[in-house]
Amino acid sequence: MNDFAISSATAQWTYSIFLLVLGVMIPPTAYITKRFKIKTILITSLILFIMGSVICFLSTGIEMLIVGRILEAMGTGILIPIGQILIFRIMPEEKWGFFMGLMGFLVGIVPAMGPTIGGFIVDLYNWRVIFEFLAIIAVAILILSMLLANFELETEKYPLDVPSLILSILFCVGLMIGFSNVAEFGFSLTHVILPIVVGAISLIMFVNRQNKIEKPLVNLNVLKNKYFVYGTVFAALLYFIMCGINVVVPLFVQNVAYYSSTESGLIFPAAIIMIVFNFIGPVLADKIGIKPVLIASSVLNIICFAAMMNYNMNSSFEYLLITQIIRGIGCGLGLSPAITWAMSVVAGDVEDATAINNTVRQVIGAIGSSITVVIMQILANGKITHNQISVNSFSLTSLMMIIITIILLIITVFGIKNKSDIVDG
Secondary structure, three states, X not given: XXXXXXXXXXXXXXXXXXXHHHHHHOOOHHHHHHHOOHXXXXXXXXXXXXXHHHHHHHOOOHHHHHHHHHHHHHHHHXXXXXXXXXXXXXXXXXXXXXXXXXXXXXXXXXXXXXXXXXXXXXXXXXXXXXXXXXXXXXXXXHHHHHHHOOOOOOOOOOOOOHHHHHHHHHHHHHHHHHHHOHHHHOOOHHHHHHHHHHHHHHHHHHHHHHOOOOOOOOOHHHHHOHHHHHHHHHXXXXXXXXXXXXXXXXXXXXXXXXXXXXXXXXXXXXXXXXXXXXXXXXXXXXXXXXXXXXXXXXXXHHHHHHHHOOOXXXXXXXXXXXXXXXXXXXXXXXXXXXXXXXXXXXXXXXXXXXXXXXXXXXHHHHHHHHXXXXXHHHHOOOOOOOOHHHHHHHHHXXXXXXXXXXXXXXXXXXXXXXXXXXXXX
């Protein structure tokens, strides 16, 4: 901010644009993996990420920095779905849980530890070193990929349906921008309602077109598998909870309980624990079955949110810490296993399933982080501060999370089955 003489709102765009482009890049991955060689896709996405990191490192203004972040997001938006597709295409079925857990750990550890490590690097050196570090890691991965990636998946001359691509961009951008703006602009016609309407109409048109054309951008037939739908809805709703709570807990800790920003770092160990259980969850599901793992996840989250309903202005640091650790375990146990299970039941169409699952989760996550803050602000009469009204608003927000988690529990009990039970009927 000081280097480029910009406001915090402008600086926030370097983060917002990354999430936006990340969401936009996911729907076309189904087409990309059908059309191009997997090694070519992998190398291209890594080159995009490296170029973006180098541009960010060399940036002389905010515009150049944003361009770099866009390229980074383009690379990341392809890499994550490709990684999931490779797991289901080249790994033996009994290893799916392990590698999906490992991928969840590796993908999650960056945002979880990023603020702390990033702050440490900035304090010692400057912000450019972060992008230098990312570029070096990506170059190392690129070299390894070129040397070791000898696998190939079947491809075809799959046509790109441009109208579908445009509609996918419009609905992702419209919904994500519209809902993300609610916290700042309320229900402004220009900033919120119009983007959401454009996004919703584009989504309806997109779905209608996919069901009509012979070679769709994303084959929505996987949605006819009810178990895939159950798993995708579970993962999306849990991600809604995670994104929402990740925003409102720091607000409560700093603005209501009056802890410092350093002390509010209590969310950090919870994030690390969640990432660890992101790895443990799928492995555990392979051993004891998916249903008990997701039930345990939901029960732990209900316990956590019930405890959070008792937060007050004088809540001890230890109480806040313990409840967030429970949440970390609960969320970690649920997310990766649900995604892995949803993909496994439609493994033959994993390219399309991955695009759908990841897109839904990105959009729902953007909605969750914004809507949760808005609800808490409305209940607090517009301002979250050190008073009883804000405490009550947080309690009601936690109650909303309990209700959503109960829905997850119902989905698990009545909709989730071990894959062997599905196959056997």
